[in-house]
Amino acid sequence: MSAEERRESVIRAATTEFARGGYYGTSTEAIAKRVGVSQPYLFRLFPGKKALFLAVAQRCMEDTIRTFEEAAKGLEGEEALRAMANAYTKVIAEQPERLLMQMQMYVTVGAAEQAGDPELGEAVRSGWMRLWDTVHLPLGADTDGTTTFMAYGMLINCLVAMGFPPEHRVWEGLYPQARLEGRLEK
Amino acid sequence: MSAEERRESVIRAATTEFARGGYYGTSTEAIAKRVGVSQPYLFRLFPGKKALFLAVAQRCMEDTIRTFEEAAKGLEGEEALRAMANAYTKVIAEQPERLLMQMQMYVTVGAAEQAGDPELGEAVRSGWMRLWDTVHLPLGADTDGTTTFMAYGMLINCLVAMGFPPEHRVWEGLYPQARLEGRLEK
């Protein structure tokens, strides 16, 4: 397997591990095991653990932005909103680790910046702004609507992180299709 | 100082440290240093690091619940909503570590449960439900309103975690008094 392909599979494996344990709670060995490669080899593919986390965070942001872009393509206003909500519901069901990884990157910014490493914070904030604009545009530049949409998204992220099962009443009124289709998984 | 008083100051110090670094990113030595006590002594006051984190998490939930209870006391509907929003704004400005600690406990649930430790998850979920009910009641049992209120709260938590400065445009429309009074601090 080429180094580039390996890097790709490392990013996928690291997403799962970092999503669960966060930056400090995840060992490079756990990531290597999941990839099926020796732990030192990770340091050939990435300069260090921080760089790997950053790569995962950026990938995670890009994926989410692309999810919304594709969902809202050609739509506007209410229709675009529903399409994006549906798309997010699908992510909840099929790739909850992407939501958890988002949470993990948010809470890691503070520690990184205190440690004198502004890179992650800058990447996360700029990613957030791009995400925000991605939603803002198809909603017809409705700022309140965009804020509300993002707010619901963050609530969902938190509920997923807390481990509420899909049939729990906290999900009432939140993207109901997720419950009806019964696809939310732990 | 009595053991009980010490435990209290340990919880306060640990809140600050855990808020910044999370469970895995915070050493017991850092907490002990902040308290002004030797590191081994922490283990006289708490059975272990996990127990300390749990104590901090529970305290954090109780404080937030009490904040809303007191703010909404004697009020109903729209008035209660505004009072609770104002109260939260004050927390953002004066005790941002409480918001960060909330985020940290949410994202730590997954790792704890995978490690075969359901205690934190149960405490967090039950705390969330109590918080939810605390908001739900004064809003006149308006479920949608409660969900929206909680959603905005989670969005705010995330923005604080990401380190957006108070004058940044992402805060537009979010608890505007926070910006106007210029009290949001890093």
Add this chain to the structure above:
DNA sequence: CTAGTTAGTGATTGAGTACTAACTTACTCG
């Protein structure tokens, strides 16, 4: 005074972890 308790410390240990260095295998191209 003495026996016991309470608050607290210094030294240490054992496990885990990010990262490095040196080596090996397999494939490619002249």
Add this chain to the structure above:
DNA sequence: CGAGTAAGTTAGTACTCAATCACTAACTAG
């Protein structure tokens, strides 16, 4: 074939960190 290169491993280092142990100083009750 033979040289180079790209992918990957084994072994090891330096360090951090939660937790334990054995100890001490101050106070308190009989």
